[in-house]
Amino acid sequence: MNAMNTLPKYIVTLCDGPTCMHQRSKTLKAVIEEELKKRGLYETTSLVLSGCLGMCNKSPIVIVNPGYTIYGGVSPEDIPEIVEEHLVKGKPVARLAIEEDYLYNRFYRVFGDVAFFGQQMRIALRNCGIMDPESLDDYLSLRGYEALAKVLTDMSPAQVISEVKKSGLRGRGGAGFLTGLKWENTARQKSDEKFVICNADEGDPGAFMDRSTIEGDPHTVIEGMIIGGYAIGAHRGFVYIRAEYPLAIRRLRKAIDEARREGLLGTTILDSAFSFDIEIKLGAGAFVCGEETALIHSIEGRRGMPRPRPPYPSQKGLWGRPTLINNVETWANIPVIVLDGADWFTTIGTEKSKGTKVFALAGNVQNTGLVEVPMGTTLREIIYDIGGGIPDNKKFKAVQTGGPSGGCLPEQYLDTRVDYESLQAAGSIMGSGGMIVMDEGVCMVNIAKFFLEFTQNESCGKCTPCREGTKRMLEILQRITKGEGIEGDIEKLERLGTMISKASLCGLGQSAPNPVLSTLRHFRAEYEEHIKNKRCPAGTCVDLLSYTITDGCVGCGLCRKKCPVGAISGEPKQRHVIDQAACINCGQCYAACKFNAIQKS
Amino acid sequence: MSLPLEIIKKKRAEAINRIIGRGFLSTKRVYVGMATCEIAAGSKEVMNAFREAIQTGLTDVYLTQKGCAGRCNLEPTVEIVEEGKIPIKYGRVTREKVREIVERHLKKGEVIEEWVIK
Incomplete structure (x- = not known):
């Protein structure tokens, strides 16, 4: 049999986001199905539902590939015409086609038909996987640096800030502070000099969102930073990246050199009056240096230790000057917000969390990888629809989000929507985007011990609750997993954990007990089984x-x-x-x- | 003095011309994943194999690298894009698979379905 016959000739995608669903995308799907069967095209056409495609104002949306023809405002009566003209005769129906040139579209053109990607929406990662990251030409051809040019041509710094504020973008490093507000606070400060920093000190075990972004599309981060510099009135920027990412560093360096050569970075950018340049600072890999004040100390050449806030870096940051510090993913969103507009950006996501979030999906899941989904997607959709579920017919046990600062959520939380507030209410955090799926063979006490071991090792030692507290908690957990747990250990862990959360100086300490506290909340019986009956239900604690x-x-x-x-x-x-x-x-x-x-x- | 927006439009046109000059308009474009994860999975070998095929006579193909698209467990990945057709995405590509992709897909237009990521 000829292999060509079994691959679909056309792929018809229906948007199944909240707005289109409201406009009855399911009914439309049934109508298309029937029409295809009538015309004998059912076997050669693939019909898929995808997550929100971000064109809600033209809902319902139908996309036909190849060719990437977008049909907007489609009614069931239009279907016979689309099938007849486009799928049979190969001529797109001009009457219904819309020209929507969004930056994220480009990724979808190549990958939209794969189930894993079809339900994603790529804003920060829009160019990762579709262009040569070492070619400025490739980036320019995909409307690269147009956002910067637009800002320099048409917008005042205040207008840029107001646009970012309006977009509702929140810090993608984990804490979720409103980016526009941070920009405004930094812009408001009076100072002879200001700085911009990109935090690329990605430290969560198993997370690789920032690395992939820089390796796949370094210019977008640079462009975002220049726009940030323009908005707050800074002329120097730093990318703080860990030395363990040699390829990312090499590509970033090359990108900076090329941008400089093309007049996109350096003095009088694009013949405007604005000058801005970027330096790379290598981090030695300490987890605490991802904390903004510790990171700033590290750039200054001092020991990477946090200090109490306020004053915030927006007031007194690098060398005591107002400093705007954002994470890689946040920067990567900026050119899109400028070009496609805050109004469009706010149509994606939930009421309080706008846009998308990148996750590094790992652990006991069929399709491991990097996913970018609109805020508000449920954990179940990410793990089962995109991730393909748990391998080897095993049962789902828990999902860990937010790395060593986050928590583990059990099955009854699978329908939790991914946004800053919902995850926090469930007892975990958004974090920078680590997502580890665990099946029934994983011992939750052991997992809590693993993460605590990590934070304990990485504790800088400056404040007592974190330095001593995590150590004592770890000792208790080690005892429990060895079968030497005693009555009262759980209460002690809870007391210590709460105390560390409240009394630690920085985010590392404040969030260090989270893996323990969340597993105590959701898997208490497993701890009790270890302590009282000296048994490990998952069968992984060797000593038990x-x-x-x-x-x-x-x-x-x-x-x-x-x-x-x-x-x-x-x-x-x-x-x-x-x-x-x-x-x-x-x-x-x-x-x-x-x-x-x-x-x- | 031109406005930044005018300058960037000119730069983009120049960039596109340069890309076309490098063979972008060839019938088939081949993208090989070259991020840290892809390289660890063996994509340098895959890239070399495609390069060798071009050196030994494969024509009308534009070979380039790309960043990580995010399919960790299927790396190395290769996309073959042809205008007007659905882009074909191959997973877990090896030097041996490249030989077949070159012979069957790039030269004869046959999609090797069992390797396609769906």
């Missing part, structure tokens, strides 16, 4: 496991030979026994047995 040989044993002797400590004895062809006192729970016998005669409990 015991192995026994069942009646299924045929006496082959394989386990006896494998046992590294000689704890197994038995005559050939007789049932063997494990000496529990000598056993070290290494599990080698369990793995070796060919008759499933060893039980793990």
Whole structure:
């Protein structure tokens, strides 16, 4: 059979975002389906529903690929004409086609038909995966630096700030402070000099949103920063990026050099009166340097330690000057807001959280990867529809968002919408975008221990609650996972955790107990099982496991030979026994047995 | 003195001309993922294999690199874009697969469906 026959000739995408759904995209889908069947095109056309495509004012939206023809305001009566003219004769219906040139569209043209991407919406990552990141020409061809030119031609700094404010964009580093307000606060300060910083000190274990953005589209970050500099009246910017990202650094350096050569960076940008230049500062990889005041200390050449706020960096930042500091993803949103407008931007997302958020989807999920979804998408949609669910037919147990500062949410929270407020109400945080999915084989006490171990290691040691408190909490968790937990440990963890949250100096300490507190809230029984019955229900805490040989044993002797400590004895062809006192729970016998005669409990 | 918006439009036109000069209008464009994650999965080998194919006679193809699109578990990824057709996305590409993609897809226009990301 010719392989070409089974691939669809056309892909028809229907927007299934809230507005289009309201305009009955499902009815439209049924009408199209029927029409396709009538015309015998059902087999060769692929019909897909996608998440919000951001063209709500022209709802309902139907897109036909290849060619990326967008039809707006489609009614069921229009369907026969679209099918006849476009799908049969190959001529798009001009009467219904709309010209919507949004920046995110370009990604969709290449990847829109893949289920994994079709439900996403790419604003920050709009160019990642569709252009050569080392080519300024590629970026320019995709309307690169047009936002900067527009700002320099038509907008005053105050207008830029008001546009960013109107967009409702909030800091993508995790805390979710209103970006426009931060810009306004920095712009308002009187000073001989101001600075702009891009925080690319991505430290959460398993997170790679910033790295991918810079590696895939370095110019967008540069363009965002120049616009920020113009808005607040700064002439120097710094990108603080960790030295562990050599490729990202190389591409960023190349991008800065090329932008300078083309007159897009440096003195009198694009022949305007505005000058701005960017330097790269390499971080040594301390987690705490992602905290803005610690980061500023690090750029100044001092030890990366936070200081109390206020004064905020917008008042007294780098070298005591007002400083505007935003995360990579925040900067990447800026050119889009300027070009496509705040009015458009506010149509995406929820009431209080506008736009999209990038997540690094990892853990026990079928499709691991980088996803960018409109705010308000549910965790279930991300994990099951985009992520493809849990592999190996295992059951979902929890999802961890926000990295070591976030929390674990169990199944009943799967319909939580992803936005700053909803995640916080559920007991986790948005964070910078780490999302780790865990199946039933994961022990929640162990996970809490893992994250606490991380923050404990990364604690800078400046304030006592964080330095000493996390250490004591970790000791308790270590004891519990070893089967040495005692009555009262849970209460002690809660007391210590609350105290650390309240009394720590910076965000690292304040959020360090979150993984423990959230698992205590949602998986308390698992802690109790560890403490009272010395059992690990998930079967991962090595010290709490015991192995026994069942009646299924045929006496082959394989386990006896494998046992590294000689704890197994038995005559050939007789049932063997494990000496529990000598056993070290290494599990080698369990793995070796060919008759499933060893039980793990 | 021109306005920044006029300058950027001129720059864009020049950039597009340069891209076309590099062969952008070839019948098929091949994008190879070259971010840290893709490279770790072996995309440098894939890129080299395409380069070698071009050196040894493959024509009418525009070969370029791209950033990470986000499909970690299917890397290295390669897209083949042809005007008027649905872009084909291949996953878990190896040097051996490149040989077949070149022979079957790029030369004969046959899509190798079992490797396509859907």
